[in-house]
Amino acid sequence: MKKAYVFPGQGSQFKGMGLDLYQSSDTAKGLFDQANEILGFDITKIMFEGTDEELKQTKVTQPAIFIHSVILAQTSGDFNPDMVAGHSLGEFSALVAAGALSFEDGLRLVAKRAEAMQKACELQPSTMAAILGLDDQKIEEICAGIEDDIVVPANYNCPGQVVISGSLSGVEKACELLKAAGAKRALILQVGGAFHSPLMEPAREELAAAIHAAKFQSPVCPVYQNVNASPATDVDIIRENLISQLTAPVRWTQSVEKMVADGAGVFIESGPGKVLQGLVKKIAGNVELKSI
Structure with a gap:
């Protein structure tokens, strides 16, 4: 049975995240301190002592989850993956854990990503909504039918759970149509x-x-990327898929299905929370689930 390590995305953060690692491992402490220097502010203080509101800021959330996820993998002692994948932001954690990027370069890219996404959010009011209990094809059809607004499937999280994304009016219109089409919830x-x-x-x-400016190396194992749910080891392909990821949907359901088809029997989550274990269980119920 092959081991697949998976890394969570935004939303899995919690107050006190990483404190146990900081206190129990000199290696972890060194990486946390290095992260503060790279970012230019004391992110560890917010992670360990900050409020939920402080942790929710995009410029904090994304680096915090990345830092926690990577340090867990790098200090686990037996990190020996056959394949890796990350959900959205988690793809950067997966790439660093698999040796395709250094911790420093990965953190700088995540900080840049958070800042760029924040700026894009401020350009136009927009939102996302979780659609429960409707098949993927129906959601795709309804979103495609709203021609005067922007709304698209954004996260294929597991069967019966898709997140849509777009302008405020586009998402609101889609939610009404999706509920009328039989969705259990549109939240x-x-x-x-x-x-x-x-x-x-x-x-x-x-x-x-x-x-393009960051230095990438071949990973120690295939990285299943969000954009096409396919394994990649070629640096140029990894780079292009990572760039496309911001405007393309996260194909998590398809990624997990592909990893299982390629022999994954154990899924190990590295990062705060157990969100991905819950999704993997709904996608592939017969695999073993663990946390680092």
């Missing part, structure tokens, strides 16, 4: 904007330059 999410939609184009352009 507007408390997020900063329309992630993984065409409205992130300004952020994609900004991040592309930083990704």
Whole structure:
């Protein structure tokens, strides 16, 4: 049975995250201190002592989850993956854990990504909504049918759970139509904007330059990327898929299905919380689930 390590995205943060690691490992402490220097502010203080509101700021949330996820993997002692994948932001954690990026370069890219996404969110009011209990094809059809507004599927999280993303009016229209089509719930999410939609184009352009400037190396194992749910080891392909990720949907359901088809029997989550274990269980119920 192959081991697949998976890394969570935004929303899995919690107050006190990483404190146990900081206190129990000199290696972890060194990486946390290095993160503060790279970012230019004391992110560890917010992670360990900050309020939920402080942790929710995009410029804090994304680096915090990345830092926690990578340090967990790098200090686990037996990190030996056959394959890795990350959900949205988690793809950066996966790439660093698999040796495709250094911790420093990965953190700088994540900070740049958070800043660029925040700016894109401020350009146009936008949002996301979770759609429960409707098949993917129906959601795609309804979103595509709203021609005068921007609304697209953004996260294929697991069967029966898709997140849509777009302008405020586009998402509201889609929610009404999706409920009328039989969705059990259409829940507007408390997020900063329309992630993984065409409205992130300004952020994609900004991040592309930083990704091209960063030094990538071949990972120690295949990285299953969000954009196409396929394994990649070629540095140029990894780079282009990472750039496309900001405006394209996160194909998590398809990624997990592909990893299982390629022999993954154990999924190990590295990062705060157990969100991905819950999703993997709904996608592939017969695999073993663990946390670091």
